[in-house]
Amino acid sequence: MNPLRTLSSTALLAASLLLGGCISNRVNLEEVREFADASARLGAYAELSTHYRDTYLREQP
Secondary structure: OOHHHHHHHHHHHHHHHHHHHHHHOOOOHHHHHHHHHHHHHHHHHHHHHHHHHHHHHHOOO
16 A cells, blocks of 8 residues: 555544534633623723722822
């Protein structure tokens, strides 16, 4: 048997198994949305905290 043909057949089989595994593994988008919402809140919290800190320093006599 030709070693190049065996190698290409093995590579084709490995690629098809890899792609098949990627297709069958579905991602739960609800978890992704929850993470995005949480990160948006954290960014807004930091901005709000900085605003109040700067306002407090400006208003000191």
